[in-house]
Amino acid sequence: MEDPIFAHSVEGQPVTEWETLEEHSLRVAKTAETMAASFGAGPAAAAVALLHDLGKAKPGFQRKLAGERNDVTHSAEGALRLAELGPLGLALRPAIAGHHGALPNPERLDRRLAAAADIPLPGWCAPSRPTVPTGFPHNRDTFSFSLQFFVRMIYSCLTDADDRETGAFYHEVDGKGLPSVPDRLSDDMRAAFNRHMRAVAGQATPSAINVLRAEVLEHALQSAQATPGLFTLTVPTGGGKTLASLGFGLEHAAQHGLRRIVYVVPYTSIVEQTASVFREVLGSDAVLEHHASFDDSAMNEDEREQRRSGTISWNRPVIVTTGVQFFESMFAARKRRCRKLHNLAQSVIILDEAQSLPLPFLRPCLAAIRELSGAYGASVVLCTATQPALTKSDGFPASEALQDVREIAPEPDRLYDVLKRVEVRNVGALSDSEVAERLLCVEQVLVIVDNRAQARRLFDAIREQPSARHLSTLMTAAHRRAVLQDVRALLAAGQPVRLVSTSLIEAGVDISFPRVLRAEAGIDSIAQAAGRCNRNGELGELGLVEVFAPEVDPPPAVKQFAETARRVMATTDDPLSRAAVTAYFRDLWDQYGPDALDAAEVAGLNGILHALAKCKGRVPYEDIEAAFRLIPDGQKSVVIRDGEYGIGSDELDKLRFRKPGTVARAFQPHTVSVPYSLWDALWQAGHLKWWEEGEFGPQFAMLEHLQDYDAQAGLGIVSGGMVI
Known part of the structure; x- marks a missing residue:
């Protein structure tokens, strides 16, 4: 009888308590197969999982488990065998080779495979030849992108299943149970939402706006019957967009068997705000808030472990996260970023403030959105007051343009007219001293500029006024929160308050001034500034947003947007209308051109999509991760x-x-x-x-x-x- 081959040892325990390679591999294969079944690739994931730890059969690795210190590795041997299982097996080799670190670049994979031992398959290890699932896109122009995306999804299933089953084994050894939390949407959550909205309606003061918000929600719930795919939700500020999108997601998931809602917002402040609203509606256990600034100091160890597990794999009913976390994960190589990806399949993905999609990466982002919707059963909702003209019918100038997109909101043009709260005027060039004079002439006023140094100069010009307040990213988060709390209190009391801010106040901050001055910027930024003016229609008349040309040039990233907005504003009386917004983005796309919308350099090639098209199956995963950085290391x-x-x-x-x-x-x-x-x-x-x-x-x-x-x-x- 042959000695057993082990996958995991237990310190201080006899080998009878260790986990054999057969036990571990079969467990991981079963779990990975279940995970990948959500996108029709269960057999492929099972084949990869059966082989992933084959290298542990090497005598040197068995001695390592027994306590010998050596540098014997184990992940390349299974990858070597996977190549024998046809063309898809060849493409999936990086998933096994990188299952403890990262999907490797081709050169690193080659070195690993060249050094791998040739290990015969045990009798229990009989992987089937992996095939792509039915419905896998075979478009010649996008095949390279689709294939590498599929590899990432299988890699996600493998790494998540491997870590889960390894953790389960050691939890059994320690006698500890795994944390139990809900991992998908339920009828109880949908019922909780409906109860909440009934309570809100019962407490709401009768008004035209509240009637319209109810109409938006009802139309969103009716639209949830539509087959999964691509959607837009075009609702102006104050129209109940956040709760309407949540209601759509819950109802759509219930109608079509989708598993979770992933709510993606551009800024951490909106993540915190949105997650708080969703927890109030659905309960804390249903909602996972995932961003780098999350404060877990009030949690106990079990709660921290539950949250850590959730942020790694996104196996929760509702995820609220940032655009950086969402999009960078889909182009990542490292295991800790990729492990969550399989849980995007059969999900409702809501992209709030969709106009904030990063322009130098816009085409790869759209390619990923199309892939999730077309091949992985996800519904994607672009949610904003200023839709960024990303569809083929709106003239987006690249093949990644979205198609067959359905609008959730009822009559967006009518919604805009009914919810119009501000008048936007272009007041031309203003020096800093002229801006300061305007601030002093109005008791409650907000000025927004894109340059932190200019914001500080403007504040210093009026800081002797008791009503002067300042807001910028050169202040700590605690300081900014205190300023906003103070400003809200002054506004509510009808007291003078003059706030000088950088554009950070446009990041979903719930605040309302009767007058706003905005330095020239893109139409979408002007719309965000307008959202801080007469936000709830409290004036009984239109608020005033004055757009001015500052005495210093805006940052380079803003200058082109501002010039484009200036041209659009010269041709329309209402630069925030849907027609003006579409004209603005069309003009912007024409100026940028397709190449500038996929501008990252990968291994000497300009553009991630171009690099994938040219790689001939040898995908530079690590180089793509390094190139796809939405926030540069600056x-x-x-x-x-x-x-x-x-x-x-x-x-x-x-x-x-x-x-x-x-x-x-x-x-x-x-x-x-x-x-x-x-x-x-x-x-x-x-x-x-x-x-x-x-x-x-x-x-x-x-x-x-x-x-x-x-x-x-x-x-x-x-x-x-x-x-x-």
Whole structure:
């Protein structure tokens, strides 16, 4: 009788308590097959899973499990065998080779395979020849994209199943149960939503707006009967878009057997706001909030473990996350980013503020949206007041244009007319002093500019006024929250308040001024600014949004948008109408051209889609992940200490011997992200110092001088009488 081959050892326990390779492989295969069944690829996932740990049969690896220290690896051997299972097996080799790290580039895969041992298959390991599922897209022009996307989805199933079954084994050994949380939408959740909306309707004051919101919701629920696919929800600010989209998602999922809702928003502040609303409606267990700034300090260890598990695999009924997390995961190579992908199949994916899709990556993003909808049974909803003309019928200039898109809202043009709250005027060029004069002439007014230095200058020009307030990303999150709370209280009390802000206030902040001044920007940004004016129709007349040309050029990223908006505004009386918004985006697409909408460089080739088309099956997964970065590495963090908005000395003392992750979470509300240039200026001036470098290394840069953080305006260095 042959000695058993093991997959996992248990320290201090006899081998009879260890897990054999057969047991582990069969468990992983069964789980991966179940996961991939959601997109018709169960047999392919099972074949990959059966082979994934074949290399553990090497004598050197068995000695490693027994305690010998060696560098024997195990992931390439199964990949080598997979190549014998036909063309798709060949394409799926990276999934096995990278199942403990990342999908490898072709050159790294070649080296791994060349060093792999030739291990005969055990009798229990009989993988079937993998095939693509029925309905797999075979379009010649997009086949390379579809194939690599399929590899990622199988990789997701393998890594999720492997980690789950490994965890289950060790939980059994430890006598611990796995956390139990709901993993898909239920009829109870749909009933909770309906109860909530009935309660809201019963408490609402009779008004034309509330009647219209009810109409939008009812139409969304009726539209949920439509077959899964692509949708738009075009509703102006104040029309109940967020709850209508949730209602559509719940009803659509119930009608078509879809598993979850993934709600994608562009900014962390909106994630927090939206997740809070959804938890109120559906309950905390149903909603997972996933973003880098999440504060879990109030959670116990079991709750943290539940959340950690959810953020890795997205196996929850409702996920609320950022566009960065969503889109970067679909172009990632690393296991920790890819593991969640299979749970996007048979889901309702709602892209809130769809006009915020990143332009240099727009075509790859649309290709992924089309793939999810066309091959993986997902419904995708583009939800915004300013639809960005991404369809073929609207003239999007690339083959990734969306087709067969259905509108959920009733008569969007009529909705716009009924919900119109503001008049937009172009007031031409204004110097900083002229902007300051306008601020002083109005008691409640908001000005938004795209340049942080200009925002600070404008604030300094009026800061002696008791009503002056400032908001920018050079302030900590705790500071910004305090300012917004103060501003809301002043507005509610009818007191003077003059707020100078960067564009961050357009990121879903629920606030309303009677007048807004907006530096020239894209029509979509002007629309977001207008959403902070007469937001709830409280004036009884139209609010006023004044668009001006600032005395300094906007940042390069904004300048082209502003010039395009200027041309559109010269031809229309209402630049926020649907016709004007469509004209703006068509003009923008014409200026950009298809190449600029897929602009990342991959292995010397311009464009991710171009690189995939040219790779001939040898997909540079790691290079694509490095290229697909929605937020470039152009920022560094500064931790603020002491003062009203910094972390206190007592709390710092408690953190000295905690884990780095715990420290990072504690620092988050007291951190400012700054450009490298400002960070270097602070460092060179001796204003920064590594906190506890001996314990954590050069990880946490802390502001040494309290005077460098203004209690009204945030971070800055005074040099020659100027703030930089």
